[in-house]
Structure formats: C-alpha cells, structure tokens
Amino acid sequence: MYLELPMTTAATRELQRRLGADIVRTDAASLDAAAYDSSKIPFRPEAVIKPRRETQIGVVLALANRHRVPVTVRGRGTTLTGAAAPVRGGWVIDMLRLNRIRIDDEAGMAHVQAGAKVGPIHRAAEAAGWFYPPDPSSKEYCTIGGNIACNAGGMHGGKYGVTRDFIIALRGFLPTGELVEWGTATKKFAAGFNLRDLWIGSEGMLGVVTGAVLKLIPLPPARWTLLTAFRDETAAFEAARALFRLRVQPAICEFLDRDSVRCAESATGRPVFAGQKNRAVILLELAGTSSEVRELRAIVVGWAKQHAVAHRAARTRDEAEQLWAVRRKCSGAMFELGDAKLNEDITIPMRSYGAFAQFLAGLKRSSGLAIPTFGHLGDGNLHVNIMYHRASRAESRAAEVAVDRLMRKVVKLGGAISGEHGIGLAKSPFLRIQHSPAQVKAMQAVKAALDPKGILNPGKMFDVFHVWKHPKLTVKLPWDHK
Ligand SMILES: Cc1cc2nc3c(=O)[nH]c(=O)nc-3n(C[C@H](O)[C@H](O)[C@H](O)COP(=O)(O)OP(=O)(O)OC[C@H]3O[C@@H](n4cnc5c(N)ncnc54)[C@H](O)[C@@H]3O)c2cc1C
Numbered sequence: 001m002y003l004e005l006p007m008t009t010a011a012t013r014e015l016q017r018r019l020g021a022d023i024v025r026t027d028a029a030s031l032d033a034a035a036y037d038s039s040k041i042p043f044r045p046e047a048v049i050k051p052r053r054e055t056q057i058g059v060v061l062a063l064a065n066r067h068r069v070p071v072t073v074r075g076r077g078t079t080l081t082g083a084a085a086p087v088r089g090g091w092v093i094d095m096l097r098l099n100r101i102r103i104d105d106e107a108g109m110a111h112v113q114a115g116a117k118v119g120p121i122h123r124a125a126e127a128a129g130w131f132y133p134p135d136p137s138s139k140e141y142c143t144i145g146g147n148i149a150c151n152a153g154g155m156h157g158g159k160y161g162v163t164r165d166f167i168i169a170l171r172g173f174l175p176t177g178e179l180v181e182w183g184t185a186t187k188k189f190a191a192g193f194n195l196r197d198l199w200i201g202s203e204g205m206l207g208v209v210t211g212a213v214l215k216l217i218p219l220p221p222a223r224w225t226l227l228t229a230f231r232d233e234t235a236a237f238e239a240a241r242a243l244f245r246l247r248v249q250p251a252i253c254e255f256l257d258r259d260s261v262r263c264a265e266s267a268t269g270r271p272v273f274a275g276q277k278n279r280a281v282i283l284l285e286l287a288g289t290s291s292e293v294r295e296l297r298a299i300v301v302g303w304a305k306q307h308a309v310a311h312r313a314a315r316t317r318d319e320a321e322q323l324w325a326v327r328r329k330c331s332g333a334m335f336e337l338g339d340a341k342l343n344e345d346i347t348i349p350m351r352s353y354g355a356f357a358q359f360l361a362g363l364k365r366s367s368g369l370a371i372p373t374f375g376h377l378g379d380g381n382l383h384v385n386i387m388y389h390r391a392s393r394a395e396s397r398a399a400e401v402a403v404d405r406l407m408r409k410v411v412k413l414g415g416a417i418s419g420e421h422g423i424g425l426a427k428s429p430f431l432r433i434q435h436s437p438a439q440v441k442a443m444q445a446v447k448a449a450l451d452p453k454g455i456l457n458p459g460k461m462f463d464v465f466h467v468w469k470h471p472k473l474t475v476k477l478p479w480d481h482k
Contacts, residue, residue: 011067012047012091018063019056024049034074034092038479039082039426040472045072045092052097054179054210060093061177061208064455071175072457073204075115075146078138078479080343081424082467083150083203087459095145098210103128109168109185110214114145121214130216133160136420137328141479145209151201153420155252158378159287160217162420164200168213172199175207175451185213198446203422204457206450220251220287224297225320227272228308229279233257233360233373236280237353239307240377244350248299250378251287256280257360259337259372260330267333272326276310282377283323330374331383332480337370338387338395342403342468346410347381347419359409360384367402369395381419400468407433425465 016024025031030048046069051057064071070090077084086092095115101124102111108130112121118139125132135154136142142152148170153162169183182196183189199207230236236255243250256264257280261272272281284300286293304311314320334341348356364371367386375382386402388395407417407430417423417430432440444462447454459465 009046009067009069011063011069014067015047015049015060015063015091018059019049019051023051023056034077034086034094036473036475037074037077037082037084038080038477039085039424039467040475040477041082041085041425041467041470042473043086043089045086046089048092048094050094050097054098057093057173057208057210058177058179060091061173061175061455064091065176065453068453068455070458071455073145073149073208075143075149076117076138076141078142078477079146079150079421079424081418081421081426082465083422083424083457083460084146085425087425087465090455093208095143095210099143103130103216104185105130107185108216108218110216111185111211112144112214113211114143114148114172114209116144118142118144118147125216126219129219131219132166132214132216134163134166137331138479144212144214148200148209148212149202149204150422151420153376153379153381155254155376157376157381157420158253159249159251164197166215167196167200168215170196170199170209170213171211172207172209175453175456180207183213187215201422203424203460205447205460206456208456220289222288222290222293223251223317223320224286224293225314225323226284226286226300226304226311227314227323228282228284228304228311229273229276230281230308231279232357233280234354234357235307236282237357237377239303240282241350241353242307243300243303244378246299246303248286248296248303250284250300252283252285253376253378254283254327254374255377255382256283256327256330256374257372259364259370260334260374263333263336263372264326264330266336267329268326273310273312279309282308283327285320327374330372331385334370334372334385334387337372338389340388340390340396340399340468342386342388342399343421344384344386344403344406344417345375345381345419345421346384346406346415346417347379348410348413348415350380352413352415353377353380355413356382356409356415359413363402363405367398369398369402371402379419380415396468404430423461425460426467428461428463428465431461 070088098113098115388399
C-alpha cells in the first residue's frame with residue numbers, strides 16, 4: 001500500500017546516535033502514524049523525529065542537508081491536501097511535543113510553540129478576556145504551526161481575517177538549519193525584509209516554525225445568531241451582497257446550498273429550518289458590545305425581511321449552538337452521495353457571486369455528480385465538494401473534468417484556487433492556472449535560495465501530482481466525523 005519503502009540509512013543511524021531513540025523513532029507504529037495526512041495517500045518515512053527541544057530541530061536539518069535527506073514537518077496531519085505526507089520518504093519532524101502557550105495579558109499577545117493545538121490557544125486567550133479569531137473547524141486537532149504553514153482560515157475570516165492577520169512574530173529554522181527570528185513581540189516592526197510573511201502559507205517548504213507571537217483582540221461580550229432561508233443559491237448570494245452593502249460585517253456568515261442542507265438534514269434526522277423545504281440557508285452571527293449587537297440586529301432583521309423567505313433568531317446560546325451543529329454535520333454527511341470527495345476550497349470575489357452560482361448549477365448538471373457546496377460568504381471562501389464513487393470510471397472521470405473546469409472558472413472570475421487549505425499535492429495540477437510562468441519561477445527562486453539542497457518538504461506544490469490516481473487508505477481519523 002505504501003508508495004515509498006523505508007530503509008534505515010547511515011544518516012538515520014547517525015541521527016539516532018546524536019538525539020537518542022526516544023527522539024528518533026524507526027518503529028513501524030511511529031512510521032505508519034506519520035505516513036499520511038487527511039488526504040490519506042500513504043508514503044512511509046524512514047524515521048520520525050519527535051523533538052523535546054527546539055535545538056534538536058537544528059541538528060536534524062544540518063544532518064539532513066549533509067546527507068540530502070528529505071524532511072517533512074508535521075503538526076497534526078489534518079491538512080486535506082497531502083502537504084504533510086512525506087512523499088519522498090526521509091524524515092518527518094513531529095512538532096507535537098513543543099506545545100507551550102503563554103498569554104501576555106497586558107500586551108494582548110499569545111506566545112506559543114508551534115506544536116500547540118489551536119483549541120487550547122483559544123481557551124487560554126478567552127480565559128484572560130482575549131480572543132484569537134482564526135478558527136479552522138479542525139481547531140481541536142490542528143496545531144498553530146500547521147495553521148501558520150497553511151495560512152489557515154475559518155468562519156471568522158470575513159470580519160477578522162485569517163492566520164496571517166494575527167501573526168506578530170515567528171521563530172524557527174531555515175531549511176539549512178540556522179535559527180532565525182522574524183519580528184519581535186511588538187506590534188510595529190519595520191526592520192528589513194518581511195520574511196515572516198514569506199513563511200506564512202509556505203506549507204513547510206521554506207522553514208520550520210518553532211514558535212510564534214500571536215495578536216489577540218478583546219473578547220466580544222455579546223453575540224447574536226440568525227438563521228435565514230432563501231429560494232435558491234443565487235438568491236442567497238445576492239442577499240449576502242446586499243447585507244455587506246449595508247456596511248454590516250457579521251462575525252460569521254455561513255452559507256449552505258440546498259444539497260448541503262439535505263446532507264445536514266439526513267445526518268441529524270431533523271429539518272434545518274422547520275417548515276422550509278428545499279432552501280439554501282445563511283447562518284449569521286453578530287459579535288461585539290451589547291449596544292453594537294443591538295444596533296446591528298435591527299438592520300439585519302430588516303434585511304432578512306426584505307431578502308429571505310424566512311428567518312429565525314436563536315433565543316439562547318444553546319439554541320445558537322444547535323444551529324451551528326447543523327453546519328458542522330453537513331461535511332461528514334456528504335459521503336452518502338459518494339465514497340470519494342474532491343474537497344475544494346476556492347475563493348471568489350463578491351462581485352462574482354451571481355456568476356459563480358450560475359456556473360455551479362451548470363457544473364452540477366453537466367457532470368451528473370452531486371456537488372454540495374457550503375462556506376464563508378464574508379470572504380467568498382466556498383467549499384465545493386465534488387462527490388463520486390471511486391469504483392465508477394465514468395464518475396471518476398467526470399469528477400476530474402469537473403474540478404478542472406471549476407479551477408479555470410474560479411481564476412477567470414478573479415478568485416483563488418485555494419482560500420485556506422493550500423496547494424500541497426492535491427492542488428498542484430492547478431498551480432499554473434492561478435500563477436503565470438514568471439510567478440511560479442519567482443516562487444521557485446525563493447525556494448532555491450532558502451533551501452539550496454531542496455530537502456524541506458520536496459515533491460510538493462511545483463511537481464504535478466494527481467491525487468485521484470493514487471490509492472488511499474481507508475483508515476478513519478479522529479476528525480473524520482466533522
Ligand atoms: C475536519 C477538518 C476541518 C478543517 N477545517 C479547516 C478550516 O476550517 N480552515 C482551514 O484553514 N483548514 C481547515 N482544515 C485543514 C487543516 O486542518 C489546516 O490546514 C491546518 O492548518 C493543518 O494543521 P496541522 O497541524 O494538522 O498541520 P499538518 O497537516 O501536519 O501540516 C500541514 C502543512 O504545514 C506544514 N507544517 C506543519 N507544522 C509546521 C511547522 N511547525 N513549521 C513549518 N511547517 C509546518 C506541513 O509540512 C504541511 O505542509 C480542516 C481539516 C479537517 C480534517
């Protein structure tokens with residue numbers, strides 16, 4: 001099943017001598033656990049390194065350069081793109097032991113190690129009255145290092161921004177093994193090139209992040225949740241645009257098309273909106289001080305009366321939580337429409353919402369596939385899920401054609417082939433649809449400058465890899481029900 005066969009080389013034995021067998025693991029269980037991420041395409045590494053101290057990472061990288069060993073950094077392996085899979089074998093650095101979190105209450109900053117999970121960072125901030133808005137749905141599992149490497153987003157993106165908008169400073173290792181710091185724990189830093197931002201979103205190819213200083217904002221004391229139903233997807237998209245024209249920025253503005261609503265309903269056994277059948281929905285949350293929320297609420301109710309066929313506000317936090325549970329259920333429930341999913345996370349500009357709704361309806365018709373779509377209307381980041389049955393050649397081919405058409409259309413509409421998941425292996429066939437040859441060449445030049453021996457996360461982004469042509473593991477991961 002594995003696409004690479006491991007063997008213990010002299011370099012691995014030397015590393016084990018230097019760092020010890022507790023840090024450098026070569027047992028089958030450790031290798032299997034690091035062989036794949038959420039893309040489930042397996043590549044077995046030769047060793048898994050579980051550093052307890054930052055300096056051990058420098059040792060690993062220096063030796064990897066000397067012996068030209070491929071190195072893949074791993075947070076929790078939740079990426080859906082194959083970015084954390086050790087496609088060329090070699091060594092995996094597992095960051096989970098480096099997981100300290102400290103809140104600077106006065107400055108409104110969090111000092112975190114890269115292996116800290118995002119859920120605990122949220123809770124530590126909130127316990128001190130602060131808020132760290134980036135909130136990927138995988139937050140209880142994924143690490144802040146992985147979020148930085150992928151520039152992760154989430155439901156709060158439209159109002160607050162994504163991981164990049166909350167990074168004050170980074171610390172870590174160049175691929176060649178030197179320790180570097182990009183920025184300090186100050187909100188202003190204008191000294192030299194901004195390589196901090198170069199690392200954010202570089203998918204573990206330009207450096208190993210070991211620590212970060214995160215910006216926190218005051219925790220909004222009041223929230224209000226509203227569920228709205230629309231005749232169809234076009235009506236929902238147009239209504240969202242009308243809301244933003246009113247200068248209302250909901251903290252969350254989640255859209256579910258009619259197919260996603262049906263999936264959520266079959267997963268929960270309950271209608272998403274009692275009395276409303278076959279509707280697209282938008283789930284909104286306002287956040288701020290009580291008076292801000294009160295003021296905006298009046299505007300939003302007026303908007304809902306004008307644009308939605310029905311609307312219902314949550315009366316309590318529990319009721320609001322029930323509404324959010326519906327949104328969380330729809331993704332896992334899609335597997336009743338097919339046993340394979342091409343999970344795209346495109347972003348389209350607001351002005352193209354109408355054109356995209358029409359395109360999507362056409363894509364569903366012409367492909368003959370179920371393509372439930374949901375996502376974040378505040379920032380145009382939509383999760384387009386192309387469902388098919390792996391055993392059916394016709395469906396597999398239709399999915400391949402559909403994803404290619406989708407990517408080309410998104411770029412034509414002025415959008416992005418990925419809004420938050422990144423490129424990894426899964427989106428590598430489409431990189432050159434988004435980027436011109438000059439742009440790709442510039443990115444490759446940066447990579448070659450920082451990683452002259454090409455040891456860090458090789459085989460990703462620039463090398464075309466067709467995920468749908470490769471066997472996948474059938475393992476169930478702890479977050480698969482999400
Ligand atoms: C159920 C589910 C829901 C999800 N929801 C969202 C969502 O709402 N928003 C979103 O943006 N993403 C989402 N994701 C995708 C994924 O969780 C994110 O991309 C996350 O940032 C990955 O973090 P990780 O710790 O698992 O990193 P990994 O998967 O281990 O690694 C991802 C990439 O980051 C690199 N990397 C990891 N740690 C470091 C480090 N310390 N230094 C340098 N490079 C590093 C790896 O080499 C790899 O290229 C979801 C995934 C799942 C399975």
